[in-house]
Amino acid sequence: xxxxxxxxxxxxxxxxxxxxxxxxxxxxxxxxxxxxxxxxxxxxxxxxxxxxxxxxxxxxxxxxxxxxxxxxxxxxxxxxxxxxxxxxxxxxxxxxxxxxxxxxxxxxxxxxxxxxxxxxxxxxxxxxxxxxxxxxxxxxxxxxxxxxxxxxxxxxxxxxxxxxxxxxxxxxxxxxxxxxxxxxxxxxxxxxxxxxxxxxxxxxxxxxxxxxxxxxxxxxxxxxxxxxxxxxxxxxxxxxxxxxxxxxxxxxxxxxxxxxxxxxxxxxxxxxxxxxxxxxx
Ligand SMILES: [Mg+2]
Ligand SMILES: [Zn+2]
Numbered sequence: 071x072x073x074x075x076x077x078x079x080x081x082x083x084x085x086x087x088x089x090x091x092x093x094x095x096x097x098x099x100x101x102x103x104x105x106x107x108x109x110x111x112x113x114x115x116x117x118x119x120x121x122x123x124x125x126x127x128x129x130x131x132x133x134x135x136x137x138x139x140x141x142x143x144x145x146x147x148x149x150x151x152x153x154x155x156x157x158x159x160x161x162x163x164x165x166x167x168x169x170x171x172x173x174x175x176x177x178x179x180x181x182x183x184x185x186x187x188x189x190x191x192x193x194x195x196x197x198x199x200x201x202x203x204x205x206x207x208x209x210x211x212x213x214x215x216x217x218x219x220x221x222x223x224x225x226x227x228x229x230x231x232x233x234x235x236x237x238x239x240x241x242x243x244x245x246x247x248x249x250x251x252x253x254x255x256x257x258x259x260x261x262x263x264x265x266x267x268x269x270x271x272x273x274x275x276x277x278x279x280x281x282x283x284x285x286x287x288x289x290x291x292x293x294x295x296x297x298x299x300x301x302x303x304x305x306x307x308x309x310x311x312x313x314x315x316x317x318x319x320x321x322x323x324x325x326x327x328x329x330x331x332x333x334x335x336x337x338x339x340x341x342x343x344x345x346x347x348x349x350x351x
Pocket of ligand 2: 256308
């Protein structure tokens, strides 16, 4: 087992946002005319690259049942998504080895490898931006031959010195948290830090979603934000307002939101649909 793939993730968490000055963001490279050199494709992970939510599946399998009560607190608007995950991850009781075995059983959506390869060959800047667990994402991507993809996500840490075979304790850190956003990773801030106003998403998952006053969300593309968004769920909605085009998993919350708000979008069920239907710049 190579070093990068070994399960315990030392608890020191040193790499936290350098000095904590500005919100971490995707740094882009522009030409003299101010156009991005490489078209950016922002891709969600849970429920998009994978056919289901990996964090939920882990909790279902390895967490004390109390995780569902916490989930309900989030659904009822008592806590934000980031806090919800922080509490839930603390309930995980699984050995590093069993965690890895589980992660190695998670499939990726059909055509994802081909899509990533297409991006690589054509100079498209494909990045995973997720409100899920960095370790799970890294492991699943590596196993599927995509270890080179940049990932922005929450940081899963295992108690130092954990035995690979014994149930370990875990915690979550938030290197990409924005103070005024309830998510662990505020995706719109990461992708478009200059977008006006605070993240307009409702404080909690279940709220009916009207943007806060003073932060009228422009329909996708009107600001000329030059990126494509691929996603499925509520954590992608704030970013969809800024995307040139959103590719939404058919039947998911993101598709509904795009339809209701008039964002420019298409639906897909697998990554071959995207390869077939989208003419990339
Ligand atoms: Mg998702
Ligand atoms: Zn946001």
